[in-house]
Amino acid sequence: MVIRLILMLLALALAGPLRAETPAPLAPGEARLLILHDHGNPVVAEMVRLTLRGEYDLTVSLESLTFPNSDDYDWMQIDRDRWFQERIGGRMIQIFERDIALFPRQPGDLTIGPLVHDLTNITRSGVREPVSVTSGTTRLAVKSFPADSRPLTARRLVLTDELSAPPGRLEQEDILTRRVTIEALGAMAHHLPPRPDITQPWLISFTLPETRETIPTPGGPVARVVWEWQMRPRTGEPGVLPAIPFAWFDTDSRRVEVVAMKPIPFGFAGFTTASGAGSGTGPALRWQMAGLALLGGAIALVVLLRGRLPALGRGMRALRPGPHAAAMRRAAAAGDLIALRAAAAAHLAWRRNG
Known part of the structure; x- marks a missing residue:
């Protein structure tokens, strides 16, 4: 049983969530939060992999981001948050990523967001200041489950x-x-x-x-x-x-x-x-x-x-x-x-x- 589970996971080792093709440069001190997904036309109960990606030209010391519950979907976080540095527009930018598995409950248009990431930024003078970064929205066109049975x-x-x-x-x-x-x-x-x-x-x-x-x-x-x-x-x-x-x-x-x-x-x-x-x-x-x-x-x-x-x-x-x-x-x-x-x-x- 364990070996089969490991093989199932190894088959997906190279799979990953969608990323922005070429990140646009950030202005000094700018911050943005994106909602990325692997596809936009799932069927009911199909997993949609979301990546919440923050790009912050800030020095972040504290943060809080809550993914909202909804009657329109089930969801769970599937991996630990990631913080790392990435070069965008010639400058090293602080990057935040969180992976979410989302499962639509019913067919139709599904809107996700906006989300708010509350940050504490340390300025160059050492002062702590609160910063709230709001994402846009993303939409999924959910299809009906293609069989007359319980969606699985x-x-x-x-x-x-x-x-x-x-x-x-x-x-x-x-x-x-x-x-x-x-x-x-x-x-x-x-x-x-x-x-x-x-x-x-x-x-x-x-x-x-x-x-x-x-x-x-x-x-x-x-x-x-x-x-x-x-x-x-x-x-x-x-x-x-x-x-x-x-x-x-x-x-x-x-x-x-x-x-x-x-x-x-x-x-x-x-x-x-x-x-x-x-x-x-x-x-x-x-x-x-x-x-x-x-x-x-x-x-x-x-x-x-x-x-x-x-x-x-x-x-x-x-x-x-x-x-x-x-x-x-x-x-x-x-x-x-x-x-x-x-x-x-x-x-x-x-x-x-x-």
Whole structure:
């Protein structure tokens, strides 16, 4: 988990906020405060990286700058303030920078600012004098979230679905622990989806408290949620928990993507070996049920995104049997999980590219 998070951050090591191309010279004793951003047309809930940049031909000893709260956006500071010297117009100027991650809550025009930076300047004669520097405003044209689902955007998103034991070969007293973790770079914890309900009539399930956190990093906040369940079937008869899809907007590719909790076939080892041969509830049926769950997940994705994604909504192709259906049936009948996964992946790719 930590290694994956580090790799996500290293992928953005060279990324940075927008800077003024060529700073205009300052008059002696002049000061200005700018609001810079990395782009002006985000979708709802997409991170906009703001850099508050002060250029002060002053000797600053104290300062105070408060970024305002608003019902129109969420925000957080993602790195420490930076103070350094920079040559502008042939003179060394005091520079201040602060990085803010801002997340619009609704579509439409969003105005940020003006902001006021209160400074204490030490004059050449050693006198302390208050100076207030006011910025201009910046505007963002916020677009609607491009899917009929809860807005979730990220530069990288990883879902991990872990099981404590093989769910299709449980012993009578076994309790299966399922742990699902979602990590998103460029999102806040409350943007991540709510915990899904995975109850079934044939399943006994205990839900542990979820954990949510937002970790500020220079590349943007990392949102993390962890769900955990303890489960066992009520009887030995096999059952399948279906796949659960989540749509999210990839801010790098500018496309809606989908991740999913995997389908899980349940069963007791003793039941499937002793009773499966004569009753048709053995391993082959379990993989057939898993294949149906995969298809059910694919149909759920089509329904979830059809209204916003033309590529998923073209014609009635998504409802016609594909060229890989026979391969999935053969793999399910043979209990060949590797072949079933490969056929299911090819089937989904055929649907997606149709």
